[in-house]
Amino acid sequence: MIFFAVPSSILRPKSTCKRTYLMSQFISLSSPSSVQSLDMSEENNHHCPDYTELRSNMQNLAKSGGITKALQAFRLMRTAGPGKPTVYDYNSLVNCYLKSENVCLHDLSALYTEMSTLGLYPNASTFNTFLKGLNLLGESKIALWVTIEMCNYAFTPSFSSLSNLLKKCSDSMDLEEAITVLDLMMGLFKEASNCLNKMATDACYYPTVRTYTTIIKCWCDNGRVQEALSLLSQMEKRGLNPDIVTYNIILRALSNQNMVDEIFDLFQTIYQKDIPPDCYTATALSGLLKKGNLVIARSLLRDIIVTCGSDIDVAVYNVDLYCLISCFKFKEVSSLIKRMRKKGIEPNNITFNTILKGFCESKPMDEALEYFKSLKNPDLVSFNTILSTACKKGDIQMVKMVIDLMGNEGFELNVVGFTCLMVYYSNVGEINDCLDVFEHMISCGPTPSMVTINALMFGLCKNGELEAAYWFLCNLESFGFLPDSRTYKILERKCKVEGLNPDNRIKNRMISILKEMITNGHLHYGS
DNA sequence: GTAGGGTTAG
Numbered sequence: 001m002i003f004f005a006v007p008s009s010i011l012r013p014k015s016t017c018k019r020t021y022l023m024s025q026f027i028s029l030s031s032p033s034s035v036q037s038l039d040m041s042e043e044n045n046h047h048c049p050d051y052t053e054l055r056s057n058m059q060n061l062a063k064s065g066g067i068t069k070a071l072q073a074f075r076l077m078r079t080a081g082p083g084k085p086t087v088y089d090y091n092s093l094v095n096c097y098l099k100s101e102n103v104c105l106h107d108l109s110a111l112y113t114e115m116s117t118l119g120l121y122p123n124a125s126t127f128n129t130f131l132k133g134l135n136l137l138g139e140s141k142i143a144l145w146v147t148i149e150m151c152n153y154a155f156t157p158s159f160s161s162l163s164n165l166l167k168k169c170s171d172s173m174d175l176e177e178a179i180t181v182l183d184l185m186m187g188l189f190k191e192a193s194n195c196l197n198k199m200a201t202d203a204c205y206y207p208t209v210r211t212y213t214t215i216i217k218c219w220c221d222n223g224r225v226q227e228a229l230s231l232l233s234q235m236e237k238r239g240l241n242p243d244i245v246t247y248n249i250i251l252r253a254l255s256n257q258n259m260v261d262e263i264f265d266l267f268q269t270i271y272q273k274d275i276p277p278d279c280y281t282a283t284a285l286s287g288l289l290k291k292g293n294l295v296i297a298r299s300l301l302r303d304i305i306v307t308c309g310s311d312i313d314v315a316v317y318n319v320d321l322y323c324l325i326s327c328f329k330f331k332e333v334s335s336l337i338k339r340m341r342k343k344g345i346e347p348n349n350i351t352f353n354t355i356l357k358g359f360c361e362s363k364p365m366d367e368a369l370e371y372f373k374s375l376k377n378p379d380l381v382s383f384n385t386i387l388s389t390a391c392k393k394g395d396i397q398m399v400k401m402v403i404d405l406m407g408n409e410g411f412e413l414n415v416v417g418f419t420c421l422m423v424y425y426s427n428v429g430e431i432n433d434c435l436d437v438f439e440h441m442i443s444c445g446p447t448p449s450m451v452t453i454n455a456l457m458f459g460l461c462k463n464g465e466l467e468a469a470y471w472f473l474c475n476l477e478s479f480g481f482l483p484d485s486r487t488y489k490i491l492e493r494k495c496k497v498e499g500l501n502p503d504n505r506i507k508n509r510m511i512s513i514l515k516e517m518i519t520n521g522h523l524h525y526g527s
Numbered sequence: 528g529t530a531g532g533g534t535t536a537g
Contacts, residue, residue, distance in 0.1 A: 213531040248532050283533035315534040322534075353535040384536040391537090419537040451537050 051080040055089055055443065062093050065100030067107040071114060087120050088443055094129045098136065105142070108133050123447070124155045125480040131157075131165075132478055140168035200238065209235070213246045220253035223484075228253060229262075244270070248280040256287035260296060263288070267300065277304045282316045289322055298323050314340070318350050325358035333358075353381050360389040365398065378409075384416045391424035399424060415446040419455050426459025434459050454486050461494040469494070 049057070058073035074093050077085035094111055097103065112130065115122060127150035134143040143165055147157050196215065199205040212235040219228040228250055232242060247270055254262045270277060282304045288297040301320065305312055317340050324332050333355060337347055352375055359368040372378065372386050383406050390398035399421075406413070413421075418441055425434035438456055441448050448456075453476065460469040469491060476483050 208530085210531050215531095217531065243531090245532050252533070278532090280533045286534060313533095318534040320534095348534090350535045355535095357535065379535095381536045386536090388536060414537095416537040421537095423537070449537080455537070 051077070051084060054080050055085075055092070058085075058089070059092060059096045062096035063099050065097070065102030067097060067102075067110060070097060071110070074114070075118075085118075085120075086445065087123050087126060088445055090115065090118075090120050091123070091125050091129055092443060094126070094133065098129070098133045103133060103136060105137055105139060108137070123480075124150075127155060127157070128478065128480045135168075138168070140165060143168070196234075207235075207240070209240050209243060209246065212240060213242070213249060216246060217249050220249055223253075223257070225250075225253045225257060225259065225262075241273075244275050244278055244281065247275070248278075248284050251281065252284035252287065255285050258288065258291040258293065260288075260293065263296075263300075277307055279308060279311065279313050279316050282308070282312070283319050286319050286322065289319070289326060294323065294326055298327075310343070314345050314348055314351070317345060317347075318354055321351060321354050325354060328362055330358065330362075349377065349379050349381070353379075353385055356382060356385050360385055365389070365393065365395065369398075380411055380414060380416075383409075383411055384414075384420065387417055388420045388423075391420040392427070394424065394428050396424075396428075413446075415441070415449050415452060418446065419449070419452045422452065422455050422459060426455070426462055429463060431459060431463040431465060448481075450481070450484055450487075453481055454484070454490060457487055457490045461490055466494065 054073070054077045058070060058077060061073050062070035064070075070093060074085060074089070077089060094108075097107065097111065108130070115126070127146060130146050131143055131150075134140075134146060147165060150157050196207050196211070199207045199211070212231060216228045216231050219225070219231065232246070232250060235242060235246075247266060251263065251266055254266065270281075282301055285297050285301055288300075301323065305316065305320070308316070317336065321333065321336055324330075324336060337351070340347055340351075356368070356371055356375070359371045368386065368389060372382065375382055383402060387399065387402045387406075390402055403413070406417075418437055422434045422437045425431065425437065434456065438448065438452070441452065457469055457472060460466070460472065473483055473487060473491060476487075
């Protein structure tokens with residue numbers, strides 16, 4: 001609710017939005033036992049506010065700037081059930097307070113203290129929200145303290161928030177503080193290589209193949225394959241020979257990014273060095289399959305399976321199965337399963353879910369559902385697979401049925417399920433309901449992922465809400481998210497379709513939108 | 528007893 005206050009206001013009329021059957025169903029699914037009777041005041045003895053009502057009351061009090069009453073309302077939320085209020089509620093409290101016209105350091109400090117009093121464990125958004133408030137107040141010294149506290153909690157401040165802080169410190173000639181911020185900015189980017197260099201100069205801590213591999217994995221997981229490759233050559237220069245584990249990690253990253261030439265080079269190196277590939281080498285190719293490079297992936301996979309001989313495990317069979325299904329070779333699926341069992345390898349849930357996905361993508365819905373019902377132990381991924389298909393097809397009856405079924409089987413919607421629902425709503429043009437789902441995630445969890453963010457970005461663009469999409473992109477960081485390459489691509493593509501120059505379009509639109517938001521009192525910070 | 532790797536859903 002709070003997170004999306006601005007774009008919602010762009011999209012919606014002032015009247016309250018409708019709650020569909022589906023919305024109430026999944027909200028009750030995500031917080032099944034949170035509704036309890038509670039007296040709010042003596043005059044209101046017969047009224048029993050639920051969690052949503054308590055939260056809304058707390059938010060309104062915080063927005064009006066009455067910090068004492070807002071904190072009382074926040075504490076009252078404890079009566080709404082175990083685990084309440086959540087850290088999301090707490091972040092919402094702080095965010096609402098920042099929207100009031102009475103923001104002062106004393107109150108902000110009282111709010112910070114409340115976190116430890118109630119034993120709440122902060123998340124990255126908690127710190128980003130406080131930093132936003134301190135930025136608003138121009139309190140750079142305290143902002144630096146909060147940033148260090150954020151690092152102590154093992155969260156990483158964004159580069160731009162550090163950059164902003166650095167500017168503030170430099171402007172006020174706080175040289176010592178500016179150097180501290182600069183130091184923090186340099187851990188973000190140079191920590192790993194500095195650490196390696198320091199280790200290399202000290203014989204006692206000389207980095208090993210495993211040390212390098214650990215860091216290479218970190219780079220790969222963050223999509224920084226080029227850095228990973230340069231680290232690979234650095235370790236070789238230092239006389240450390242990468243082994244199959246190192247190569248598998250790099251191969252997986254290359255495969256995920258569809259870097260075919262580099263994959264061939266890597267295989268050439270592996271074979272030249274006479275390092276035999278293993279099961280992990282085979283499964284590292286799944287990214288290539290997902291990118292549609294079926295012929296190359298299958299040929300490499302075949303070679304590996306021949307080399308591995310009888311050592312292949314269930315994961316390799318699953319990737320092989322993925323190949324068959326991607327090539328629509330359903331008739332060969334049962335013989336593969338038979339081969340697995342003959343070798344004493346029992347198919348697992350991943351095997352069945354891979355087949356289910358195949359049914360969902362290339363068979364009529366009733367056949368997919370039939371296969372789903374035949375599963376002995378469907379897990380959350382099975383449910384999400386069928387839910388995703390129903391959502392993509394815009395089949396509301398099926399969506400309802402799957403959600404009801406999940407509830408009956410004791411499964412709660414996770415971030416993937418919620419994202420599927422957002423996709424459904426944006427596909428059928430119900431962008432307000434899509435926003436409702438997103439607001440629900442922000443307020444009550446589960447925490448949205450970058451896939452969720454991009455699904456929303458896609459939904460906004462698809463429904464012609466470019467202004468909201470630009471606003472959303474430009475404000476992501478303030479709320480603890482960093483746009484990835486896909487986020488930008490979605491906007492770029494939309495601009496191309498409309499024959500617009502993305503740079504000018506974004507720039508001009510943003511200026512006018514921000515001006516309008518400031519005029520209307522929606523935006524209180526940054527610019 | 529001690530460091531690093533994979534396959535299914537958004």
